[in-house]
Amino acid sequence: MATDTLVKNARAARTTIALKLAMATSGLIFIGFVLMHMYGNLKAFGGRDAFNKYAEHLRTFGEPMLPHEGLLWVIRVVLLVALVVHVASAAQLAARASKSRPVKYEVKKNKHSSISSRTMRWGGVALLLFIVWHLINFTIGKVNVSGGATTDPFNLLVDSFDVWWLTLIYLLAMLALGLHLHHGTWSALQTLGLTNSARSRKAAKTTGLIVAVVIAGGFMLVPLFTLFGVISK
Amino acid sequence: MANQKTNPPATNQPAVQTSDDAKGFYTLGEKIEDTKAPAGPIDQRWTDRKFEAGLVNPANRRKLSVIIVGTGLAGGAAAATLGEAGYHVKSFCYQDSPRRAHSIAAQGGINAAKNYKGDGDSVHRLFYDTVKGGDYRSRESNVYRLAEVSPNIIDQCVAQGVPFAREYGGLLDNRSFGGVQVSRTFYARGQTGQQLLIGAYQAMERQIAAGTVEEFTRHEMLEVIVADGRARGIVARNLVTGEIETHFADAVVLASGGYGNVFYLSTNAMGSNVTAAWRAHRKGAYMANPCYTQIHPTCIPVSGDHQSKLTLMSESLRNDGRIWVPKNKADKDKDPRQIPEEDRDYYLERIYPSFGNLVPRDIASRAAKYQCDDGKGVGPGGLGVYLDFADAIKRMGRDTVEEKYGNLFDMYARITGEDPYVTPMRIYPAVHYVMGGLWVDYDLQSNIPGLFVAGEANFSDHGANRLGASALMQGLADGYFVLPNTIRDYLVHGPYDAIDESHPAVVEAKNDVEARVAKFLSINGERSVDSFHKELGNIMWEYCGMERTAEGLKKAIGLIRELKKEFWSNLKVLGTADSLNQSLEKAGRTADFLELGELMCIDALNRRESCGGHFRAESQTEDGEALRHDDEFSYVAAWEFTPNETGTNDPGMGTPVLHKEDLIYTAIEMKQRSYK
Amino acid sequence: MKLTLKIWRQANQDAKGAMHTYELDEVSEDMSFLEMLDVLNEKLNADGEEPIAFDSDCREGICGMCSLMINGEAHGPEVTTTCQLHMRSFNDGETITIEPWRAQAFPVIKDLVVDRSAFDRIIQMGGFISVNTGAAPDAATMPVPKDKADRSFDMATCIGCGACVAACPNGSASLFLGAKITHLGELPQGQAERNERVVNMAAQHDHEHFGGCTNIGECSAACPKEIPLDVISQLNKDLRTAMKQGR
C-alpha cells in the first residue's frame, strides 16, 4: 500500500542501497577468495607434493608471527562474516522484492535482462547448499565418498573426483557459480558506483563475463581432469 | 503614497465602433477600466506598483490561505512562491501529479530580454515585439512588465537546476524564434516546457514537505464560491472517490490553462478544459476576447475519424524545411518525390519573399488552408501541405539534419509510419493556444474581488496573437513574480471572516455541482460525450477557425444551440458518481465548452476586423492580408454572463453583455503588420 | 485489423479485479494504442457497459500520465510511451493483454489506473534545489560545462511514468530516483544539498515499499526516455559518499 507520510530522520545506513553495498562488499570478498582458491586448486596439476605443500604452506604462513593456521583462521572469520552479511542482505532484499509486487502480471516479458541476473537468488541458495556440502566434504567432515583415507588432502581430492556423480555435482555448482559471478561482478561494480557511463558499464559487464569464465572454468579443470585420470594419485 | 505621476501622451484615440455584426446576440454594458496600473512612464509602473502594494507581516501570513487551481507554470510557480513566503496554499490539479500539467508539452523555448548574444535586445525591444506580435490588442503596461521580469525568470530557473542548453564555454545558449530579429529564446532541447515545469513542480514539492502547500491531485474544480462579493473558495470533485468537497481560502487563483479543446482536436492535453474559468465566468467574472485563438502551422495532419488529439511539430522546422504543394491538383496523390521541381509551388516563398517560410504563425496557417481549400492539399482528406527537407539534407548533410531535428523526425515517423528523411513530411495547422481568457486587471485580479487569474487562463499579455516562446514566459512571470506581489495587496486586508459549509453561497455552489453531476448520469440518452464534443469541434473549426465570416458565425451559433439542446436531452453517461468516472468528467467539460463555443462565435462576430489569430474574411486588404480597424476595435471585449430567462440550471446561458476596455498606448505607436 | 483484447477490470481500489476479454473490429494501423481503446470505449458505452478507465493526458509522450502493461511489456513493444504507440506495431488477429502497472507502491484505483503519488513524495524529500523566488543570482554567473549540462538534461527528461517500476522484477524505483539524483547532482547548483538529498530520497523510496535494486536492467529497457543504468550507479555512489560523510 502506498503511504502518505514522509520519512523522518533518514539514515544512509538504513536504506536498501546500504544493504546492496553490504552485498557487494561481501560478494567482492568472495570473489577474491574464490580466485585464490581456484589458483590453489590448480596446484593439483603439479601432483601430490605441490598440492599438499601448498595446503601446508597455507597453514604455516606467517609463522611464527602468526600461530599455526593463523592466516587460515583470519580468512575463515572474514569469510564467515561475509557469508552471514551476504546471505542476510540477500534475504532482506528478496523479501522486499516479493512484497513490492503482491499482484503478479498475467503476462510479463523480460526484455533486456540476462538469465544470470534473474537467477541470482536461486543460484545463491544453490551455492549455499554447495558450500555446506563442500565443507563437510573437504574440511570439517572430511568425507571420502570412496571410503579412502582423509588425512591427505590430495588423496581426498582425487578420491572424490574419481566418483562421477560427485564430479557432476561440483560441475553443476560451478555452473551456478559462473552464473552468479557473471551478474554478480558487474552488479557489485554498479552498486559501488563505478559504472557511471555506458563505457564503464560495458567494461564492467565484460569483466563479469571474464571473471565468471575464468573462475568457474578454472575450478572445473581439476574435477574434470581427475575424472578422466589426468590427475591421479 | 499617492502617485502623482501622469501618463505620457497617448498615441491613439479610444475606439468608436460603427459596425454591429453581432446585433441581437449581445447587449452593451458599461466600459471598464483597469485602474491598478500606476500612471507614469511605462518603465516605472511595475516598480511603483510593487512599492504601493501593502505588505503582510510574516507572522500573519500563516493565517492567510490561498487556493490555486492549476499546477502548470503559472499555478506551480505561484504555489511555490506563495508557500515560500509563508502563506497557506492549497493546490489543485486534475492529473495524478502536479508535474503533468500541460505546460510540460511546450517544446520550443522561453523568451527573455537578457541580451546575452549582444544583438541589441532589451526590455523595450521585447516589449515592442510582443505588442506588435499581438497586433496591438494587448495592454501595454502588462506587456512591459512581462518584458521587465523576463530576465529574472531565467535566473530563477537556472538556480533551480533547469538544464538549459549551453554553449561550449558553459554559458547559456539562445536561439531565435519566428517573427523576431534577435536571439532571445532560451531552450532545453525540444523539451523546454518540461524542464521549466519540473523546476516549478520541484519548488512546489519542496513547499509541500515544508508544510506550507497542500496538494490535491485528481481533483477537478467545478465551482467557485463567491460569498459576500468575494471569491472565498471552490467546490471540487475528488475524481477518485467522487466526493464533492468544498475548500475555503482568503483568495482564489485560477491558473487552469487554455481552452483550445473547445475545437475537440487541438494540441492541448486530453483533459485541458475551460471548466474552472467558465464556472467563474458564470459567477460573474468577465471573459475577455474569447475568440482569439492561435492556430499553429506545423502540426501532424489528421489521419482519420479516430483521431483524439493533434501533435505539434516544433516551429523550428520551418528554419530549414521548405513548404510546398503541387501546382497541379492532379498531382496531389502522386508520390511527392516524383513531382518535378517546376510543378511544385513553394507558396510562402512566392507570396512573402522576404520572410518566406518564416512568416508568423497565423499567416503560415491561413496560407496552408487556402492551398487546401484550393484543392491542392495532400494526404488523407486533402488536408496537408509538404514540409520538405530534401534541400536541407543536400545542403547540410543528413547527419546535421538528424542532430538538429532527430527527435522531431522520430516522432513524426512513429505517428505517421512514414520516414521524413525520405519523403517530405505532411503538416497542417492546428489549434494550439488561446489568447482569450478571464479578464484581469494589472494585478491579475478578475472583476470578482479575491479571484485572481494567471497563465493562459487569463487574457492578459498577448493581445490577438502570441509570439512563440512567450507563453512560458508569461506563465512563469505571473506565477513567480507578478501574482505573489499583487495578491499581497489583497491579502493585506485579510484574513476575511471565516465561512463554512452553512453559508448560503456555499450551499448553493455545492448543490449546483451535485445537481449537475446527477443530471449527467440521469439523462440516459443515446449519444456518448465524445460524439458531442467532436461535433462541437467540427462546428468551431469550420466556422470559427482560421477564417471567419459573419454568415458562418451566425450559422455556427445556431448549430451550437441545437447541439446544446440535444446534449442535455440525449447524453449517455454510464457508471456512478461515487467513483472514478472519466465519462462523467468529460461530460462536465463538454457542457462548458458548448457554452464557451457560442460566446466565442458571438465575440468573433462582433469583431469585424482581422487581427492576429482572428481573421474575418470581410476585413482584408486587396491582396488578402489581415486588415485591422483600430478606430473601431482597439479595445478588449470583456463579456459578462447572464443566465437565460427560464433560469434553469444548465442550458441556461442568456444574452451576454459586452464591456469594452479601451486600449490606449503611450509607449508605442500602432502600425499595420507587414511581412511581405 | 481485428483484435482480441484481454483487459484488467477492477471497480475500485478495494474491489477484486479480473481479466475481461473483448473483441474489436476495424482497428486502423494509424490509430494510436489509446485511440484504439477510445474506440473500444465508445463501443462499450453504446452497449451499456461502463467504459474502461485508463490514464492519459498529453498524448504526446511527455506528461507521463499514460501507463499500460501491454503483452507483458511496460508501454508495449516499442521504446516509447503508451500514447505514442501505434497499432501498426501489432498484427491482425492478435490477442493483446493489457494490465495496469503492478506494484505495492502503485495501488490500482480503477481498471488500468494506478496511484503514483509515491513519486511525488520521493521528490518532496529532496528532489529540488532550495532557492526561494527572487533570490537567484544572474544566470550568467554560474557557467556549467556543456557535457555536464547535457548529461544533466538527459537525466532530467524522465517523465515520471513509472514504467521502470512496472518492469523491474523487484518493483524498484531506482531508475526514477537515480535520474533525479543525477540531474541535480551534475549541476554546480545541486552540490550543497547533495548528501542530504540522496539519503532522504532513498529512504522515502524504501518507505513507499518499492523494492531494492539488484541491477537487473529491465527498468532502463522499458524506459520511454531511455534513461540509462548509469543513473543507478550514480545514485549508489552518492549514497555511499553520503554514508562516508556521516549521513
Ligand SMILES: Cc1cc2nc3c(=O)[nH]c(=O)nc-3n(C[C@H](O)[C@H](O)[C@H](O)COP(=O)(O)OP(=O)(O)OC[C@H]3O[C@@H](n4cnc5c(N)ncnc54)[C@H](O)[C@@H]3O)c2cc1C
Ligand atoms: C504542444 C504545445 C507546445 C507549446 N510550446 C510552447 C513554447 O515553445 N513556448 C511557449 O512559450 N509556449 C508554448 N506553448 C504554450 C504554453 O505551453 C502554455 O500556454 C502554458 O504552458 C500554459 O501554462 P498554464 O500554467 O497557464 O497552464 P497549464 O500548464 O495548462 O496548466 C493547467 C493546470 O490547471 C489544472 N486544471 C485545469 N482545469 C482544472 C480544473 N477544472 N480543476 C482543477 N485543476 C484544473 C490542470 O490540472 C493543470 O495543472 C505550447 C503549448 C502546447 C500545447
Ligand code: HEM
Ligand atoms: C560463495 C560465493 C558467492 C559469491 C562469490 C557471491 C558473489 C556475489 C556478488 C559479487 C554479488 C553482487 C553484489 C551486488 O549486487 O552488488 C552477489 C549478489 C548476490 N548474491 Fe552472492 N555470492 C556468493 C554466494 C552467495 C550465496 C551463498 C548466496 C545466497 C544464499 C548469494 C546470494 C546472492 C544474491 C541474491 C545476490 C543478488 C543481490 C545483488 O545483486 O545485489 N550469494 N553475490
Ligand code: HEM
Ligand atoms: C571444483 C571446485 C573446488 C574444489 C576442487 C575445491 C577443493 C577444496 C579443497 C581440497 C579444500 C580443502 C583445502 C584444505 O583444507 O587445505 C577446500 C576448502 C574450501 N573450499 Fe573449496 N573447492 C572447490 C570449490 C569451492 C568453491 C566454489 C567455494 C566457494 C564458493 C569453495 C570454498 C571453500 C572453503 C570455504 C573451504 C574451506 C577453507 C578452510 O577454511 O579451510 N570451494 N576446497
Ligand code: SF4
Ligand atoms: S526513469 Fe524512465 S521509466 Fe522511470 S519514471 Fe522516468 S521516464 Fe518513466
Ligand code: F3S
Ligand atoms: S530492473 Fe530493477 S533491479 Fe534495478 S536495474 Fe532496474 S531497478
Ligand code: FES
Ligand atoms: S499521455 Fe502524456 S505521456 Fe502518454
